[in-house]
């Protein structure tokens with residue numbers, strides 16, 4: 570079964586919800602760089618953001634395939650899931666590695682949307698992709714951790730009640746392995762902001778609510794440590810596969826959006842007395858985008874199926890994310906070209922989606938790092954770093 574046919578009822582319900590949020594809604598937000606509160610509320614009310622939470626905690630207990638169908642349809646409709654997709658999967662860190670008390674305390678609220686856990690703080694200016702070099706440090710002081718340091722590109726921090734934070738609890742130099750000595754804390758943003766945590770928004774080419782965070786002796790209760798101290802890097806890594814697969818499905822949705830729009834426009838637009846789409850120079854790039862999107866979509870399905878089966882799927886998740894982000898970027902460029910001048914006009918939504926889909930070749934992991942993983946871990950080539 571191809572992904573387009575999976576979960577038809579969910580897809581249909583998502584499409585109907587998204588129809589209430591047309592291009593004009595996103596254009597207005599984009600102009601002011603404001604958060605799509607009404608859209609996120611509608612998704613929350615419909616239960617789409619809690620599909621991965623088990624039923625015992627108030628979610629619908631579906632697998633990753635259902636979540637990919639939801640995000641793909643959001644993006645195919647011209648909407649954007651970036652404002653809230655992390656509400657779906659960030660809770661996985663609590664679900665997989667949290668204590669029974671932490672799960673009972675947080676998961677029901679996350680499931681009904683009264684608690685938003687959609688910020689995760691990993692990236693730092695001085696470390697970049699080399700996460701083992703993060704320097705934000707949590708020092709134990711009685712029944713608290715005291716956190717100091719800095720994070721960058723932390724999305725949705727201003728729209729989240731809780732944040733999963735990766736920090737060092739032992740300096741890198743004092744660890745046997747560089748990936749040891751990092752821990753995950755659940756930070757209550759409602760208490761933290763203004764009491765040791767400063768959030769500074771970063772304006773970017775897309776409307777993504779991303780921020781810079783400054784920690785200055787922020788006190789976090791020790792009971793908010795997730796899992797064991799020093800093992801945080803492994804916990805974060807285990808959540809990254811879900812994130813990559815879900816973001817890949819957004820790229821598939823974006824690619825479908827561009828292909829739908831380009832096909833429709835190429836049939837309608839007449840130049841030199843005929844539809845531009847009757848020229849192979851216009852048709853072939855649209856067809857090529859469709860071929861690339863279809864291949865990437867099958868890779869996303871494969872990665873999601875392996876994830877659901879509990880199999881090791883790091884390579885598949887990474888490859889699916891890379892293929893899907895390249896397919897969406899090719900489709901975006903093709904769509905602008907097909908629209909000629911109108912590809913640049915705000916009211917067509919093409920230029921907005923073009924800016925939005927570019928992100929996914931850099932975040933949550935850049936293409937070179939995926940290629941390096943495949944080269945060394947799959948093909949056995951020598952390590953370059």
Ligand SMILES: Cc1cc2nc3c(=O)[nH]c(=O)nc-3n(C[C@H](O)[C@H](O)[C@H](O)COP(=O)(O)OP(=O)(O)OC[C@H]3O[C@@H](n4cnc5c(N)ncnc54)[C@H](O)[C@@H]3O)c2cc1C
Nearest residue numbers: 689690691692697698722723724931932933934935937954
């Ligand atoms: C809008 C946005 C939202 C984000 N949201 C979050 C978030 O919510 N939480 C969070 O923790 N992070 C977030 N990020 C951070 C994101 O995950 C990183 O930007 C991304 O992983 C790339 O890291 P970097 O920017 O530090 O690039 P760098 O690591 O500085 O790399 C720069 C470039 O060099 C390349 N490069 C680096 N090393 C090598 C090498 N050895 N070989 C070949 N090429 C190499 C990279 O591929 C990249 O193209 C976000 C980023 C953006 C832009």
